[in-house]
Amino acid sequence: MAKQKKVDGKQPAGSGDAELHKSLLHSMLLQRRFEERVAEAYALGKIGGFCHLYIGQEAVSTGSLSLLRPDDYVITTYRDHGQALARGMTPRSIMAELFGRVDGCVHGKGGSMHLFDRNLNFMGGHGIVGGHVPIATGVGFAIKYRGGDQVMICFMGESVVNTGAFHEALNMAGLWKLPVVYVIENNRYGMGTSLERASAIHDIYERGAAYNMNRAQCDGQDVFAVREAMAEAIERARTEQRPTLLEVRTYRFMGHSMSDAVSGTYRPKAELEEWQKRDPIVLLRTFMHERGEIDDAGVQAMDDEVKAVVQDSWDFADASPEPPLEALYEDVLVESTT
Amino acid sequence: MPIITYRDALNQALREEMQRDDRVFIMGEEVAVYQGAYKVSKGLLQEFGEMRVVDTPITELGFAGVGVGAAMVGLRPVIEFMTWNFAVLALDQVLNAAAKMLYMTGGQYNVPMVFRGPNGAALQLSAQHSQAFESWLAHIPGIKVVTPGTPYDAKGLLKSAIRDDNPICFLEGEMLYNNKGEVPEEEYLIPIGVADLKREGDHATIVTNGKMVLVAMKAADELAKEGINIDVVDLRTVRPMDVEAIKASVMKTNRCVVLEEGWELCGIGAQVVDYVQRDCFDYLDAPVIRVHQADVPMPYAKNLERHAKPDVPKTIAAVKKVMYID
Structure with missing residues (x-):
């Protein structure tokens, strides 16, 4: 059942589709340019609190979520800007939330770590490491309860696998055969503690054996590799109602959060530079160049368009009012009963 | 009217x-x-099948979270903790997920679910199985905390809890499951957040909840023999708390005892006393006295356990103290 994926990205599924490639590149570039401006806004004091950037990992969000149906479900951690954008949340609603404004996706109640959009079945944005994994299992349970064929995609960092919540949640998903894909974004560090200093085994996907769960590992810098591994896992969940544990090997190019220097004390600069050579956006762009699917002018046009969208989100957030003070006491409880 | 047990209710x-x-x-x-560790779910598997009556591994944090996830997408889970002592392992899901989800999502995701199970001490279960959690849970905005003390209240409040679109912590009592009381055959609901005057008297008020309702009623019976008539205010729900019911009684009797199962510091009684001093200051003829568990982990030995628990004699003594008798 265990298998290790080795995909070179040169002959991926659907690789003949230039339009698909452009949309993948656009999705990743939007995340990158958006977060570059987030870092700037944070430095200017327009964004407060904890803020965790996703830069370097964009192939994981884009590769995974480009395969979903609108009625599928997505849940993730506090490093959630990338997945929120890849799922289709608007830059405006996210930037306004980061600015703490009323037009934010949760009206200024959540901030960076708690992005939600129920219309897109985007279920957050959770701040306790491991806490959202049982929730994902519960959504899988609900899908099975209703006899549906939706899929729940649950993203998490590799440090989550050491929590009790992860173990409990995956055991039940394996036991009950629930349609959930657990995606471990193995970016090598849980805050400043490396995988090797935190986990007794280093091939994270092997943990799936404990839950009798299909498992695989793939290259998280290659969007096609992510798509191929995810396509198989999603198909298994949708048609067989069986979960998968997918380890995606990636790297964050920024610090853990805005208070952490880019390379930090815990990882050598050379290691960062080595991974930066495999920037997921550059890899896809180069691939498209080589196949004649995009030229320099096309890349420039896309970048200009994305930057304009991000600037618009900034302007929108800046102009949006702060939440009214009476909102403080709203949405603690609902009044209704069934 | 049929007389049935709290368990059957x-x-x-x-x-x-x-x-x-x-x-x-x-x-x-x-x-x-x-069929349920305490047989509360007896017969349900046979009637509703294994998709709706679900055995879990021993994995409180996990299945509490499964309930939250299922509730977020529209199911209405009743999550049973074998005891609230074990629910401590699941507190992250109650506190950080269920209670905060509506707020954190700007009103997008409500969590219509019930966490339920026995709470507080039984007999000689010692330190780790004998804790009353209502004050811990009552501290949390975003949930309701319900503590029925009688079969009638248990049934009417559980039905309301299941229909409520918010997360509800429903605290039962191991020592209550066999208690009997009148429960009508026709359907009824009891609103969450409304106290019940279990007994009327005008000499003093006992404010209490959950399992301690029985203790308060027995104490009131004893005191009646001495001509002392007690208002027993059963809060029934500790969050939200029915402050008006407390005020109405204390303004009538001018004397108040708060009886609770848990520890003293930051307990339910501390909050009741705060409401009373704020709203009934000029009506009080004596300081409010609290009756509660001794400020120690629960011991095993019968005599020590009895000494630690709030009981009828301690309650009677407290009432006499606020009445300046003895």
Whole structure:
């Protein structure tokens, strides 16, 4: 059942589709340019609190979520800007939330770590490491309860696998055969503690054996590799109602959060530079160049368009009012009963 | 009117609500094949099947979170903790997920679910199995905390809890399950957040909740023999707390005892005393006295356990103290 994926990205599924490639590149570039401006806004004091950037990992969000149906479900951690954008949340609603404004996706109640959009079945944005994994299992349970064929995609960092919540949640998903894909974004560090200093085994996907769960590992810098591994896992969940544990090997190019220097004390600069050579956006762009699917002018046009969208989100957030003070006491409880 | 046990009253509430709404399911340890650790879910597996009556591994944090996830997408889970002592392992899901989800999502995701199970001490279960959690839970905005003390209240409140669109912590009592009381055959609901005057008298008020309602009633019976008539205010719900009911009684009797199962510091009684001093200051003829568990982990030995628990003699003594008798 265990298998290790080795995909070179040169002959991926659907690789003949230039339009698909452009949309993948656009999705990743939007995340990158958006977060570059987030870092700037944070430095200017327009964004407060904890803020965790996703830069370097964009192939994981884009590769995974480009395969979903609108009625599928997505849940993730506090490093959630990338997945929120890849799922289709608007830059405006996210930037306004980061600015703490009323037009934010949760009206200024959540901030960076708690992005939600129920219309897109985007279920957050959770701040306790491991806490959202049982929730994902519960959504899988609900899908099975209703006899549906939706899929729940649950993203998490590799440090989550050491929590009790992860173990409990995956055991039940394996036991009950629930349609959930657990995606471990193995970016090598849980805050400043490396995988090797935190986990007794280093091939994270092997943990799936404990839950009798299909498992695989793939290259998280290659969007096609992510798509191929995810396509198989999603198909298994949708048609067989069986979960998968997918380890995606990636790297964050920024610090853990805005208070952490880019390379930090815990990882050598050379290691960062080595991974930066495999920037997921550059890899896809180069691939498209080589196949004649995009030229320099096309890349420039896309970048200009994305930057304009991000600037618009900034302007929108800046102009949006702060939440009214009476909102403080709203949405603690609902009044209704069934 | 039929007289049934607290256990059967809860069982009826579960069965009726599962018949009424097929989104309602019960999940927890031993709820299905074993028929419930305390038989509250007896017969439900046979009637509703294994998709709606779900045995879990011993994995409180996990299945509490499963309930939250299922509730977020529209099911109505009843999550049974074998005891609230074990629910401590699941507190992250109660506190950080269920209670905060509506707020954190700007009103997008409500969490219509019930966490339920026995709370507080039974007999000689010692330190780790004898804790009353209502004050811990009552501290949290975003949930409601319900503590029925009688079969009638248990059924009517559980039905309301299951129909409520918010997360509810429903605290029962191991020592209450065999208690009997009148429960009507026809359907009824009891609103959450409304106290009940269990007994009327004008000499002093006992404010209490949950399992301590029985203690308060027995104490009131004893005191009546001495000509002392007590108002017993059963809060029934500790969050939200029915402050008006407390005020109405204390303004009438001018003397107040608060009886609770848990520890003293930051307990339910501390909050009741705060309401009383704020709203009834000029009505009080004596300081409010609290009766509660001794400020120690629960011991095993029978005599020590009895010494630690709030009971009828301690309650009677407290009433006499606020009446300046003896």
